[in-house]
Structure formats: structure tokens, C-alpha cells
Amino acid sequence: MADRKKIVLIGAGSAVFTKGLVADFIQAGFGSWEIALCDINPEILESVRKLVQKMVDQKQADIVISASPDRKELLPGADFVVTTIAVGGRRAWEQDVKIPRKYGIYQPVGDSIMPGGISRAQRMIPAMIEIAKDVERLCPDAYFFNYSNPMTAIVTAVRRVTNVKLVGLCHGVIYGEKYLAKMLGVDVKRLTVLGAGLNHLTWLYDIRVDGKDVRQDLLDIVAKQREENEKNPHVRNFFNPQLEDKEIPHFMDNPFSWELFERYGGIPAVVDRHAVEFFPERFPNGSYYGATLGVDAFPIDDVIARGEKTYQDMLNQGELEGEVEADLFKRADGEHEQLVEMIKSLLLDERKVFSVNIPNEGAVSGIPDDAVLEIPGVATAKGFSSMHVLGFEGPMKDIILKRLPSVDLTVEAALKGDRKLWADAMMLDGAVTDMETAEKLVEDFIKEHGDNLPQYK
Numbered sequence: 001m002a003d004r005k006k007i008v009l010i011g012a013g014s015a016v017f018t019k020g021l022v023a024d025f026i027q028a029g030f031g032s033w034e035i036a037l038c039d040i041n042p043e044i045l046e047s048v049r050k051l052v053q054k055m056v057d058q059k060q061a062d063i064v065i066s067a068s069p070d071r072k073e074l075l076p077g078a079d080f081v082v083t084t085i086a087v088g089g090r091r092a093w094e095q096d097v098k099i100p101r102k103y104g105i106y107q108p109v110g111d112s113i114m115p116g117g118i119s120r121a122q123r124m125i126p127a128m129i130e131i132a133k134d135v136e137r138l139c140p141d142a143y144f145f146n147y148s149n150p151m152t153a154i155v156t157a158v159r160r161v162t163n164v165k166l167v168g169l170c171h172g173v174i175y176g177e178k179y180l181a182k183m184l185g186v187d188v189k190r191l192t193v194l195g196a197g198l199n200h201l202t203w204l205y206d207i208r209v210d211g212k213d214v215r216q217d218l219l220d221i222v223a224k225q226r227e228e229n230e231k232n233p234h235v236r237n238f239f240n241p242q243l244e245d246k247e248i249p250h251f252m253d254n255p256f257s258w259e260l261f262e263r264y265g266g267i268p269a270v271v272d273r274h275a276v277e278f279f280p281e282r283f284p285n286g287s288y289y290g291a292t293l294g295v296d297a298f299p300i301d302d303v304i305a306r307g308e309k310t311y312q313d314m315l316n317q318g319e320l321e322g323e324v325e326a327d328l329f330k331r332a333d334g335e336h337e338q339l340v341e342m343i344k345s346l347l348l349d350e351r352k353v354f355s356v357n358i359p360n361e362g363a364v365s366g367i368p369d370d371a372v373l374e375i376p377g378v379a380t381a382k383g384f385s386s387m388h389v390l391g392f393e394g395p396m397k398d399i400i401l402k403r404l405p406s407v408d409l410t411v412e413a414a415l416k417g418d419r420k421l422w423a424d425a426m427m428l429d430g431a432v433t434d435m436e437t438a439e440k441l442v443e444d445f446i447k448e449h450g451d452n453l454p455q456y457k
Helices: 015-028 042-059 089-103 114-138 151-161 172-184 215-231 255-264 271-278 300-319 339-348 394-416 419-429 435-452
Strands: 005-010 033-038 063-067 080-083 143-146 166-168 191-198 201-209 352-359 372-380 383-386
Touching (some): 015 033, 015 300, 015 339, 033 042, 080 114, 089 300, 114 143, 114 151, 114 394, 114 419, 114 435, 151 166, 151 372, 151 394, 166 372, 172 191, 172 271, 172 352, 191 394, 201 271, 201 394, 255 394, 339 372, 352 383, 394 419
Parallel strands (some): 005 080, 033 063
Antiparallel strands (some): 191 201, 191 372, 352 372, 372 383
16 A cells, blocks of 8 residues: 555544544554645644644654645545534534523433434534535545534435435444443453444444353343442442443443333443433433433533533643653544544455444335444445344334434425424424424524524525
8 A cells, every 4th residue: 555545634623533533543554644634713723733743743653744724625635534523613512402491401412313413413414515515526436434413414414415425433332332341341352242223322232242142141230230229329420431440330320221221122332321312202301310411410511611621632732842742642432433444444345344324225124225324334445335234123123213204304404494394303303392392492593503504594
């Protein structure tokens, strides 16, 4: 692989992602690369460029860094394009979660579904389609990966109106595997899972250690924890315990996910913080095991503050004199995980299997072919090929089927700039139960985010 390959990162100001990906490329030592950084904020772009240039220089890696706020300058000749954009940034995300509270609707995340996620889709879809059209024109053969949310709606929309084969990536299933391995007290390399569903509601339903089904072992662990919890109540940790923590995860940190596991035999990969949003009818007024979603259970303010701090620390590293901290080169967890492995598998036709967001195309029987699912995909020289997913049946599949129509309406509303369809999407989603509230929410969101909703002008 003598020729220099090129990867373009759009939304490079997502410093944590960019830093993690560059660290992975440096460690992989895989061929010669140009990493082209694009962000609409020139100051942030320059800070990130300085940081990653220092990383490359420090390790004398065979990587050239380029940067421009104009993606059209960077896309020609790209082999890979990656998007991590967030239209409106953290402030808009905060309002997506807080505006619905006026109507008694509480969300812990607000980036995928329910009113917050549907609002985010209205901002994100037009921007992503513009990027996809540039990719189609300037580097039609490039592999195109998206990490931005709402994942399902974005991938659906881009594939519906362009010929670009956008693939959605998320580290949710990787997180789920690490979480279950910790619960079982085994090395994650011994654990295998089969998972299928929608991004942020991917059911891990076949769970094995060294090939042996361990679902009963998990049920036994939870039963034992339940018993102990009666005598000695567990103090809940609302930031899914970081997986490097010493203690074994406790079911009371994600009680809803373990109830689903006991009931259906499958557990949502990203556990409660995301999973609860797919079942708004079970948490009226955000009421969640004695706490309120987004307020004191998975508080959104803490998530945003933590993100800002990490982000600022990262940018500061680029501005400081001298070498960057050794920690920056460590194999970190996060969205960028597996991307270098995936690129290797695509370029060298290694045919490795990854969890990806792609159209179903027969992988799960009984679900429409064009529905975008998070399922195992094989990375081949011809691109990603879905696998036939065996045994994904019953209530878990029914719940996924029930969620698809609101995705469809969310996409149509964003493409057409149609207020009525936007309100309909919220009604179908299930968190809003009367049309008057749905219509008020639409107007509130348009008033707040108007500058980023060109299709509603």
C-alpha cells in the first residue's frame, strides 16, 4: 500500500474523536496517510490541527495533516470520509432536551428520538444531505461513515435522496460487550454477542463466553444482586460506571435494561440512558425509579459540562508549548473505536464483522429491506455486506418494528420542511400524546433553532 491514502474528517472540531482517531492511526502504523480536517469554526480547526500535528511529529508517524473550513477543498481524492458534525452544537442540544419539559416530557439524552431527537433530525438531515451531495460529486468512490446523531434518521435520509452508500457507526455495541464482560468477570475477548435493532436500541440477545450461552449466568448475577440490594441498598451511579472501574456493574444502575433482559432474553447494548427514550409510555413525566430523567437521573447538564471540559482540555493541549501528554496516545474508548480496523478490513478484504447501521436488505426477516438497522456487517473490498441475522424474533423484533414509522415521518418532515409531518412524527413516536402539544412544540423548536432550519423558512 505504497500510495498515500486520504481520510477527510468533517466536524474535526469534535476534538476528542479526532484525537482518538489520529492516535489509532499512529499506533496502527498502517500505510501512509493524509488526514484532512474540516470544521466550520476556523479557530477551533486551527487548535485541533496544531494538536494532531504535534501528535504526529512526536511519534514521527507517516501521516500528513491538512486542514480547511471548506470541505470542497479537501474531498477530491478522498478514500474515506467521516462525519461527526452537530448542527447548533451543545447549546442547541441542551434546548432540544429542555424545551419539551414545559409540556411534562423529560429526556436523558435527546439525540435520537422523542421530541429532542426529532428536533435534532430537522437540523441535521439537510446539512448531511449537502455533505453527501459533495461526496457524490467530488469523491464518488470514497467510503462514507457517519457518527452524528440521530443515526437512524440521518442514514435513512441520505440513502433515500442520494446514491451515496452512507454507513452509520456507533460504539454502543462495543460498550455493551465490555459492560457484559465486566458483569460476568471475564476478558471481553472471550465474549461474543449477536445484536440487532436500531441505533441506541440494539438488542444483544445471543451472549456467549468461549462459545457457551451465558444468559442464565447473567440472570443469576442479577438475582443475587437483587437479594443483596434488599438488605443493603446500592447507591446508584447515573453515569454508567466507567468500564475501568474496579467493581462489577450493578443492575440498579440500569434497572430497566435488566428488567427487559429478564422479560425478553435480550438487553439494550447502551443500557438505560438511551434505552428508556424508546419507551416513553413507561416513564410518565420522566419518572424513573424514584428519580427524574435528564434532571437527577442521567442529568443532561452534567453530560454537557463534562463534554465541554474534555473538549477544552483537548484544545489547550494543542496551544501549550512542548510535547503533548503521553495519555493522548493511549488506546482510548469512544466513537472512533474500530474505525482503523474497519478501514484495514475494507482495503485488504479481511472480511471482519462489525456492528454497522445499514439498510436491512433481508438481514432480519419480517422487517422492510430499506429500514436502517444496527446489525452485523462484513467489511469487504466491495464495501459492507449485511449478514443474515438468525434468531431475532418475538417482542424484541416487534418493538423495533413499532419504532420504524416515526423514523420515516421524521425524515420526510426534514426533507420537505413540513410542520404537520413534524408534529405527526412526534405523535407516532409516542412521547407526545395530543396534537395541540405536538404543534406547540414544533413552533417552539422553530423559534429556538430557526437559523439552523432553512427548510422551515
